[in-house]
Amino acid sequence: MVREAEPSLNEKQFVLRALKDGLRTDGRRPYDFRSIQISFLSEYGHVQIQLGRTRVTRVSAKVTAEVVRPRPDKPTEGLLLFNTEISPMASPAFEIGRPSEEEVLISRTIEKALRRSRAVDTEGLCIVAGEKVWSIRVDLHFFDHEGNLVDCASIAAITALLHFRRPDVTVIGEEVTIHPMDQRNPVPLSVHHIPICVSFSFFADGELLVVDPSIIEEQIREGDMTIAMNIHKEICALSKAGGIPLEMDQIIRCSKIATTKTAEITELIQKALADDKAQRQSK
Amino acid sequence: MKRSDGRTEPSQLRAFAASQSLLNRADGSAKFSFGESTVIASVVGPAEVKIRDEKMDEATVEVIVRPAVGFPSTKDKLLERALRQTVEPTILAGMMPRTLIQIVVQIVQEDGNMLSTAVNAISLAMLDAGLPMNSLAAAVSAIIDQEGNLLLDPNSKELENASSVHTFAFDNTTSYNLLLSHCIGTYSQEQYLDCLDACKHASERVHSFIRTAVEKRIEKEYQQLQSS
Numbered sequence: 001m002v003r004e005a006e007p008s009l010n011e012k013q014f015v016l017r018a019l020k021d022g023l024r025t026d027g028r029r030p031y032d033f034r035s036i037q038i039s040f041l042s043e044y045g046h047v048q049i050q051l052g053r054t055r056v057t058r059v060s061a062k063v064t065a066e067v068v069r070p071r072p073d074k075p076t077e078g079l080l081l082f083n084t085e086i087s088p089m090a091s092p093a094f095e096i097g098r099p100s101e102e103e104v105l106i107s108r109t110i111e112k113a114l115r116r117s118r119a120v121d122t123e124g125l126c127i128v129a130g131e132k133v134w135s136i137r138v139d140l141h142f143f144d145h146e147g148n149l150v151d152c153a154s155i156a157a158i159t160a161l162l163h164f165r166r167p168d169v170t171v172i173g174e175e176v177t178i179h180p181m182d183q184r185n186p187v188p189l190s191v192h193h194i195p196i197c198v199s200f201s202f203f204a205d206g207e208l209l210v211v212d213p214s215i216i217e218e219q220i221r222e223g224d225m226t227i228a229m230n231i232h233k234e235i236c237a238l239s240k241a242g243g244i245p246l247e248m249d250q251i252i253r254c255s256k257i258a259t260t261k262t263a264e265i266t267e268l269i270q271k272a273l274a275d276d277k278a279q280r281q282s283k
Numbered sequence: 284m285k286r287s288d289g290r291t292e293p294s295q296l297r298a299f300a301a302s303q304s305l306l307n308r309a310d311g312s313a314k315f316s317f318g319e320s321t322v323i324a325s326v327v328g329p330a331e332v333k334i335r336d337e338k339m340d341e342a343t344v345e346v347i348v349r350p351a352v353g354f355p356s357t358k359d360k361l362l363e364r365a366l367r368q369t370v371e372p373t374i375l376a377g378m379m380p381r382t383l384i385q386i387v388v389q390i391v392q393e394d395g396n397m398l399s400t401a402v403n404a405i406s407l408a409m410l411d412a413g414l415p416m417n418s419l420a421a422a423v424s425a426i427i428d429q430e431g432n433l434l435l436d437p438n439s440k441e442l443e444n445a446s447s448v449h450t451f452a453f454d455n456t457t458s459y460n461l462l463l464s465h466c467i468g469t470y471s472q473e474q475y476l477d478c479l480d481a482c483k484h485a486s487e488r489v490h491s492f493i494r495t496a497v498e499k500r501i502e503k504e505y506q507q508l509q510s511s
Contacts, residue, residue, distance in 0.1 A: 042319070043392070055307055060391075064352050087349045089325045089387040091308050096347055139352050141389055143323070144308045 004093040004219070012220050019208050026055070026214055031257055033198075033212045034148075036265065038159060038272040044186065045164030049156040051148060051212070058143040059152045061160035063136060065167075067178070070126070070133040078125020079135040080115050082107065084153065090142035106150050109239045110140070113154055113195045113228035117236035120161060121190040127169055127176055134166060136189065147215035150226055154197035159269050162191055163276070195228045195236040196265045198258040206246050211257060225251070227258040231266045284432075287440045288318065296423070296436040296485055301403075301496045303411045309387075311412025315404035317436055319394035324404035326412040329382030336383065341376035344384045348401070351390045362388075365398060369422070369452050369463040370405050375415040384414065395439040398450045398465060399424045403489055410497060418454035420462050421489040425449050425478045427470055433477055435485055447474070451482040455490045459483065 007015075015025055022030060034057075037050040045063030050056045070077060084107035086094040094103060114120070125134040138157050142149060165186035168179045201213040201221035210217055213224070223243025228236040235255065240246070284293060297318030306312035309325035316322070329342055336343045346367040348359040366388065374384065386408070388401050399422035406420050426437045426445035434441055442448065447468030454460050466475065 041392070046392075058306070062351060083353065085354070087387050087389065088327070088347065088385060089306070089309060089323075089349075089389060092327050092330060092385065137352065141349065141391075143389070144306050146307065 004091060004215075007216055007219050011216065015216055015220060016203060019203055019210065024210065024214070025216065026052075028212075030208070030210045033261055033264070034214075036155065036268055038155075038269065040163060040272075040276045045160050047156055047160040047163055049152050049159065051152050052146060055146045055214070056144055057146045057148055057152045059149065059156045060141045060143065061153075061156035062139045062141070063160045063164040064139070065134050065136050065164075067127065067132050068135040070130060075130035076126045076133075077122045078133040080120050080122055080125075081135065081137040082111055082115065082157070083137065083139045084110055086142045086145075086149070089144075090149070091145040094142075094145075105239070105241055106153065109150050109197065109226050109228070109237065110153055110157060112237040112239070113197055114138075114157055114161075117193075117195050117228065117230075119158065119191055119193055119195050119236070121192055124190045128171060128174075132176060136161075136164075136166075145215065147213050147218050148199050151197045151199050151212060154195070154228065155265060155269065158191075158194055158196070159272070161189055162194070162269065162273055164189055193230040193232065193234070193236075194266050194269065195230050196262045197226050197228045197237075198261045199226045200224065200254050200257075202244060202246065202250075206244050206250060209250070209254065211261065225254060227255055229255070229258045229262045231263055233259050286434070288438050293432055293434045294481060294485070296488065297438070299489065299492050301407055301493070303407055303496065303500055309408075309412070311408045311410070311414070313404050313407035313411055314391075315400055315407060316392075317394075317396050317400050318438065319392055320396050320400045320438075321391040322397065322400045322404040323389045323391055324401065324408040325387045325389075326384065326405070326408045326414065327387075328384035328412070328414065329379040330385065332381060332383035337381050340380050342374070342379040342382045342384050344371045344374060344376065344386070346370070346386045346388065346405075349387065349389045351393055362398060362401065365463065365465055366401055366405060369402055370409070370420055372462060373406075373416050373418050373420050373454060374409070375417055378415045393439065395437050395442045396424045396450075398422065399436075399452070402452050402463070403493070407493060407496070410493075418456050418460075419490065419493065420452045420454055421486045421493060422450060422452035422463065423482045423485040423489060424451075425482050425485075427468075427474050427478070431474075433474070433481060435481055446470070449475070449478040449482065451479060451486065453483060453486045453490075459487075 034052040048060040202223040225240040300316045311326040402422035447470040450465040452463035
């Protein structure tokens, strides 16, 4: 349907020439991340993340839990599901029911970074083996697309998972009691590590690179790469789907940048969580 | 009479809250809440329309509802249809032939009354987008509970105990026409008319709230323009 308007030749040249001088159109340096704003809504596990100040990429994540029967091949494991369908609210270029290549890539990257890296302990979600397990679902809502939806969505998803509390359960024999939130303190999920996605865009045959691309940079880039890393400097997922071939040195440089960015973002998330906790206790 | 969320009157509405122009990619956007029930609506248009949806003499209005949790279900499709039929008559679609007006409704938090919350959010978003309109829709819901009491703006707890649920939307012309009447359950003619009357009075309050919200925003923008 409506396609994203392509930047004009002049705009392209302007952005590229500025990049050669180490400048970006929004005033950042090439390795700068946009400012990240984390806000918690009234329910546990409902978080909104904003990247930037005026032209904002905005994603919210909502975590919910329900009790289901486990998969027959994994009777002791709970389920972790992600819903990353992007609505046309983010940008009219996204269509309902027909995911674009960009959308598929975003959801696969999130899935790999958070589920396949075993960030959440799924065995801890088991209530009665083979009978009852918790199914945790993360619904991501994309509100505004101003570039770099992946990083914004990954921060939203992991922050929401860290913030979420599920009702407490007691099992006596076959009897399972789920305690309502107001009767017994709800329990947090056990999260092993915090993977953070850091995206890069490459220009001028891979010589120039920027962190956290804006929408115009995404439109004119020659290649891109997303590294999901945790604070222990472990790469959880690395996605380089097409684009220009990169030198090995370049990839190593990117992963070094990702290490510092991950440390900064993790600290930010933990501070936001601690602030929210203090605020909730004082109420 | 005490209601489950602390309200004291059956005709008392929960606190309204609204914000406008909160998204940057959409042409117009707004958030509207009745207490905990919150909805964000965005409007894009007039934009390019798919050939199969194109109407030669007017704009095509499309409403998409996104639930807070999970994938859109039949319930959301029903909501889409009701919303489209409610807001379509308020848009001067004849002024924008062969174009698309796309409205996306994202449910943020559900606590009953979603249909009326969404109608009000869309009205504000359309105002924000600057669409040509002939009037403004505002909606309020009411229930008749098992004991036969009429309760306005029910929350989800009260909805469980409802014998019938009614949602009405009105425009703000001098004749205050009915745009939507959506009723579920069994009820008598008198009960229906009582609900209609109560919702009509309540939606006048919503209309005046929307008016103040828009006035305040324009005033603020004007002051910012003068100070810069």
